[in-house]
Amino acid sequence: MDEATLADRLRQLGLSEKEIDTYLTILDHGEAKASTVADDAGVSKRYVYSVSEKLDDRGFVEVNDHVVPTTIRAHPPEEVVDKLTTELQALEPALTDRYGDVPEQHQEFEVIKTRTTVLKRIRELLERAEDEITLSVPATLLEEIEDELRETVDRGVLVILLVSGEESPEEERFDGVASVVRIWGENAPLIVTADRRQGLFAPNEMLVRTNSGKRGIAIAQEQLVPIIVGSFFGNYWPMATQAYVTDPTALPETYTGFRHAVLQSTLHLEAGTDVRVTAQARPVRTDDYATIEGLLVGVRQSLLAPTRDTFAVENALIVETDDGETVTLGGEGAFVEDFETRRVTLSSME
Template structure:
């Protein structure tokens, strides 16, 4: 019975039934022969040769064919198991290279019920933000996420905040977002974080503790992108701009293209000349990203007023180099000439010193 359990355990870590029984036979006999393995493991002699070869490849046994008959010796079990673990770790590394973790993460979807749980999930996602977040929330519940918003801003996260159902009687802390707009009308509660996570809910879901409404959480990139597109096209233009944060001190590095667009807009409004070093490639291509440097001469955007975009979701630079003028958009841009992955802004004086 114990031997059968050992065989079952070995099969669970990748050995076949016959390999497991042959290995157990060799362990039990110490130094043994093909004939003994064939008889005790109940396999043909010709098949036994194949199996012991596989056990040797797994570093579980040693084969001494310098003597007659050929001797088979088990490597000490602790060492043999270490060898198996090492092989599994190698396979794990290879599988991780093949595994589409981004696609796996994007398949997350859940329905969030109860006001308390929705607010908790909003705070959780805001706390996890690394580069950017966009939030539309009724004024009466803003205090429930203010601490998380302040902490996100202190981490350098670019935050867009639309405070809805705002009656003008309460003050809004400018430290909670990079750009704040207010709107007296109701709107869906919307949160997108790092373009990878999003929540959408009716306002009643978090205003009324007895509401039957619920929130939907998505982590599928194209759905989260659609949430932002709806927000920026339908609700953000309706707001009144009440706060705009400060432009970054240069040099500044951006992994969020939207943040870079915001910052470039403030610098251009201030009359500053900004040089951009960017990792770019032609849009709608799989070409390698290449680093190029140019001067930002214009921005198309609907983040900061006055807007300069030609269509609701447009966010792009017009970049000038000694040889060319071209447009740059963010990840998966399709109308611009290039898409950018990383952007570094430098002042002209910094560039000249280099």
């Protein structure tokens, strides 16, 4: 099992990226001082103590605070696996008892008849999103979902927002509501997608007029939702005017949503930051992932004005690798770029 797959498995157990890095560093040492772990994992000593307490509670490590200096010892992996297995097996009776009460699974297609249901589905998509939301919404509806949008942004989700039917709201209006905002005076349809997995489409008339007779549709089919994303970026996003862009985030930062990595790469390049890219990627149309590392030398993107793309939905990182080769990294489903990427870490070289 390669390191990327190992990290994915640990993430499924509820560990964050930094917790995974810290735990793997402790494993590499077997036992080490907190300062050593902090240096090797690239985190603060205070953070190591905090994470180690959580890992201790879950049985991954033992914090030896009775000695000076305090050391952290990794439990043997077989003990950790046995403990986790026992905990999971203990869940089985309770889960079995409740199995008959499991709610109906999400339908692949749902016809939506009311504005109330549209709002409910939007809020559900915002709550479930892990990487990315694209949203085209009438200005009259924005206030009703603003709190949910702020919560989504606070979770670190990329929120790309198009507000239709409004000409010139103040930029401060969108601070914390979205990552990038464009406005368009025309009445665009409502479009929502979450993580390229679930989507929602509704005519504008359904939202601004009662008893319009119009219907919306919710889609939960991975093959179709990217088409909605393409329509959003190809047909509506270019027609709107940029109104707000978030600030560059502090680095290092890891992204599983590729568009988010492209956005932050663009912002850091514009700010003059020298950025190092570490990506888990594979040559397009192959199955073998490897680590690509190097200096970020450019982007191709359709998110920010001025765009730097050669087609409407293009988003790519241009990296000069440590071997001196220049390669292009694309996101999920990439076919134009050299590599398809599933995880990107951006680090400042300053």
